[in-house]
Amino acid sequence: MSVHVFKLPDLGEGTVSAEVVNWLVKPGDVLKEDQPLVEMSTDKAVVEIPAPVSGRVLTITGKPGDVIAVGAELATFDTALAGATPAADTKPAAAAAVAGASAAQPPHRPVAAPAGEAAQVRASPATRRRAQEAGVDLARVAGSGTSGRITSEDLQAAIAARGAPAGGAPQPGAAQAGAARPAPAKGATAAEVEEIPVIGIRRVIAQRMSEAARSIPHFSYVEEVDISALHAMREHLNATAPKGAAPLSYLPFIVAALVRALQRYPQCNAHYDAAREVVLRHRAVHVGIATQTSEGLKVPVVRNADQLKLRALAAEIGRVTAAARDRSAKREELGGSTITVTSLGKLGGIASTPIINMPEVAIIGVNRAVERPMVVAGAIAIRRMMNLSSSFDHRFVDGADAAGLIQALRDLLEHPATIFIAE
Amino acid sequence: MAKMNMIQALNSAMDIAMGRDPSVVVLGQDVGFFGGVFRVTDGLQRKYGEHRVLDTPIAEGGIIAAAIGMGVNGLRPVAEVQFADYVYPAYDQIVSELARLRYRSAGDFFAPVTVRMPCGGGIRGGQTHSQSPEVLFAHVCGLKVAMPSNPYDAKGLLIGAIEDDDPVILLEPKRLYNGPFDGDPNKPAVPWSAHPKGEVPADHYAVPFGRAEIVRAGSQVTIIAYGTMVHVAEAAAQALKLDAEIIDVRSLVPLDVDTLCNSVCKTGRCVIAHEATRFAGFGAELAATVMEHCFWNLEAPIQRVAGWNTPYPHAFEWEYFPGQARVAMALKAVMEPK
Numbered sequence A: 001m002s003v004h005v006f007k008l009p010d011l012g013e014g015t016v017s018a019e020v021v022n023w024l025v026k027p028g029d030v031l032k033e034d035q036p037l038v039e040m041s042t043d044k045a046v047v048e049i050p051a052p053v054s055g056r057v058l059t060i061t062g063k064p065g066d067v068i069a070v071g072a073e074l075a076t077f078d079t080a081l082a083g084a085t086p087a088a089d090t091k092p093a094a095a096a097a098v099a100g101a102s103a104a105q106p107p108h109r110p111v112a113a114p115a116g117e118a119a120q121v122r123a124s125p126a127t128r129r130r131a132q133e134a135g136v137d138l139a140r141v142a143g144s145g146t147s148g149r150i151t152s153e154d155l156q157a158a159i160a161a162r163g164a165p166a167g168g169a170p171q172p173g174a175a176q177a178g179a180a181r182p183a184p185a186k187g188a189t190a191a192e193v194e195e196i197p198v199i200g201i202r203r204v205i206a207q208r209m210s211e212a213a214r215s216i217p218h219f220s221y222v223e224e225v226d227i228s229a230l231h232a233m234r235e236h237l238n239a240t241a242p243k244g245a246a247p248l249s250y251l252p253f254i255v256a257a258l259v260r261a262l263q264r265y266p267q268c269n270a271h272y273d274a275a276r277e278v279v280l281r282h283r284a285v286h287v288g289i290a291t292q293t294s295e296g297l298k299v300p301v302v303r304n305a306d307q308l309k310l311r312a313l314a315a316e317i318g319r320v321t322a323a324a325r326d327r328s329a330k331r332e333e334l335g336g337s338t339i340t341v342t343s344l345g346k347l348g349g350i351a352s353t354p355i356i357n358m359p360e361v362a363i364i365g366v367n368r369a370v371e372r373p374m375v376v377a378g379a380i381a382i383r384r385m386m387n388l389s390s391s392f393d394h395r396f397v398d399g400a401d402a403a404g405l406i407q408a409l410r411d412l413l414e415h416p417a418t419i420f421i422a423e
Numbered sequence B: 001m002a003k004m005n006m007i008q009a010l011n012s013a014m015d016i017a018m019g020r021d022p023s024v025v026v027l028g029q030d031v032g033f034f035g036g037v038f039r040v041t042d043g044l045q046r047k048y049g050e051h052r053v054l055d056t057p058i059a060e061g062g063i064i065a066a067a068i069g070m071g072v073n074g075l076r077p078v079a080e081v082q083f084a085d086y087v088y089p090a091y092d093q094i095v096s097e098l099a100r101l102r103y104r105s106a107g108d109f110f111a112p113v114t115v116r117m118p119c120g121g122g123i124r125g126g127q128t129h130s131q132s133p134e135v136l137f138a139h140v141c142g143l144k145v146a147m148p149s150n151p152y153d154a155k156g157l158l159i160g161a162i163e164d165d166d167p168v169i170l171l172e173p174k175r176l177y178n179g180p181f182d183g184d185p186n187k188p189a190v191p192w193s194a195h196p197k198g199e200v201p202a203d204h205y206a207v208p209f210g211r212a213e214i215v216r217a218g219s220q221v222t223i224i225a226y227g228t229m230v231h232v233a234e235a236a237a238q239a240l241k242l243d244a245e246i247i248d249v250r251s252l253v254p255l256d257v258d259t260l261c262n263s264v265c266k267t268g269r270c271v272i273a274h275e276a277t278r279f280a281g282f283g284a285e286l287a288a289t290v291m292e293h294c295f296w297n298l299e300a301p302i303q304r305v306a307g308w309n310t311p312y313p314h315a316f317e318w319e320y321f322p323g324q325a326r327v328a329m330a331l332k333a334v335m336e337p338k
Helices: A092-104 A125-134 A152-161 A174-178 A200-215 A228-239 A250-264 A310-325 A399-414 B006-020 B044-048 B060-072 B088-098 B134-138 B151-163 B228-239 B257-267 B282-297 B324-335
Strands: A003-007 A017-023 A036-041 A046-050 A055-060 A067-069 A073-078 A218-226 A270-273 A278-281 A287-293 A296-298 A339-343 A362-376 A379-393 B024-028 B053-055 B076-080 B114-119 B144-146 B168-173 B213-216 B221-225 B244-248 B251-253 B270-277 B303-307
Touching: A017 A200, A036 A073, A036 A200, A125 A152, A125 B282, A200 A296, A218 A399, A228 A250, A228 A379, A228 A399, A250 A287, A250 A310, A250 A339, A250 A362, A250 A399, A287 A310, A362 A399, A379 A399, B006 B024, B006 B044, B006 B076, B006 B151, B024 B060, B044 B053, B060 B076, B060 B088, B076 B151, B088 B114, B114 B151, B134 B144, B134 B168, B134 B251, B134 B270, B134 B282, B144 B151, B151 B168, B213 B228, B213 B257, B221 B228, B221 B257, B221 B324, B228 B244, B228 B270, B228 B324, B244 B257, B257 B282, B270 B282, B270 B324, B282 B303, B303 B324
Parallel strands: A287 A339, A339 A362, B024 B053, B024 B076, B076 B114, B114 B168, B144 B168, B221 B244, B221 B270, B270 B303
Antiparallel strands: A003 A073, A017 A036, A017 A067, A036 A046, A055 A073, A218 A379, A270 A278, A287 A296, A362 A379, B144 B251, B213 B244
8 A cells, every 4th residue: 555645735825724614525535636625714814725636635733614724734635645546446335445544554643633532642742731720621622733733722622612510520720721712501502502613714813803902992983975976976987887888885985985095094994013013004005804704704995996996896896796795716825915994884883993904004984874854054965975984093193184085085975086086 | 339341350360369369369271360361350460479370281170170279278269271172171170170179078178169160252353263062061069150240249359369269160151241242243243331240349359159130120021141141132022122131140050040920920931042052051950940930920831042962163163152132032932922
């Protein structure tokens, strides 16, 4: 038997680990080279990894939700069977025999060993002590460090993810861990409480939201904008659009106006590099578009929004958000924005307090557009109004500058022709 | 308080000891009329006479042997070996006679001998003027071994050594004689007058053996160093913006295990730095001690920064000397595992 060990490759941009989303094969399957093997999730994008060789799958490492370190073993193949036809080798008995043999004598240690299997754990002494105190079996914790080492963060995640013991028998160390763990309501049964593991995109969302909320001193600023003129312009453009052109929403106008306003307030189009303690002001404007998907919130990016005319901007917003929704977005299309716009359209409410998309320093929230009675020139008039609720990183954006940006944005949106008139 | 460099501080220590105790004598090559090649004994012979500050032949075995005889007969000799690199002819006298005298005679005889020797590199001295042989003495039972990193400790340790009834080996990092040195030979030399540890009491005081000093308190990583490497470690940690706790061992034997290990148990990370050759160097003893006491607190493997396993070279001194870059590499390695 000739065994090929397939280690998780670097999936780009210095990825250090990836999470198993879905195995497309099982031990015993016979694959051709390049046949889909497994779906892995990096920070945001889901990547389908093909088989590196032809052969029979001997072992696979990790179940959905497990984090595998780059360079750690992902799967092993018996390549001696490369010439065999799949039909001859996928008999259940044969597959089971192979799987059984490999389980008895695994050629390499998986990163996250299945329960009950004695596996060698790589972890620092301090992590081992903390695990013992918390009553966590490190053999069941996936390691994200070099060569599959279990880091302190991995252990923290394992402790946080650990549910209450189902049978009522307390785990060792439950006293220490219990404080941080919400106890289910007394007498709750599995039928009443559904446990949803925080994995994949949801875990990334949770980590980023917590970090942003924890480390950034946010302040929010809400202003109302009279978009009656913008509404009229949009209606006209949609009514006179060439046949087949997609109707325009407010969003491309808002992004175009934002790009314009940022020319005067470049401090809001920036990243904060905490490691180096520098603010990086970007000349290009890459606008993140907060997008609700079936997997949760994603922020696909319209790159160089400052270079795009209105219809191209609208098309690009449509393209990247669709790609985020159907999971076809590439990794680089889901990162690198310099400022983010979050809009829930009709669900936008009247005000919100958006959380900044780190490492950016500003996020522009768009609330619902609605007709309201307003006082215009001493008389009540029905105007189409829309609020902007935006948050800023108060470390690097002063209140006056934030207000200046939003007032400039309001001025552009209330006089929409000025968005497009070069100064 | 007076401003002193390490040479003046050591000179002051001997001056005070000789003034207080007529049994204190100084001997070595060129220590008398000439005042020492590094000027450490300058003026002592003029002040205390040829019978108390003795110029000896170029025979290190004889210098130590004579010092032992003086010590057994009631004097307190301070012997200078001109460079630590020259101590090997005296090694038999130190190991076989000086270190064992009290043990061999069941306490009937002892010799309160202090052996001073300039050590360490960074002065373009090549292999015969740059060695750090501290571990050769630390391994010998019956010797106290110390290496100061600044004038204040140098004076206090030397007075403590002279007043100690048992033999002490005092290694003096000669690169630090005139000023602190952070490992960068391209920077202009800095005098001790600009450094807080250049403030030295003019009067008598002793720095106790067996007590390390926390040079800088910190939380992220413990750097254990002594001699010149204390300053290199400080600069490297500062360059990396690490909140490092830096400990100057000062007294290698006896070793202040509590201060070292309390710190590593607190930070969970440890880098050990010395100029001497890495293999079987004193860092190995430090690493083993830390591991025994702090194992369950260690977040990462202990890192050692040391001279390469070759004789100290004539050429490529700055490739050999464990400067800031090598300390920084060890710090990064020890900080990496989370």
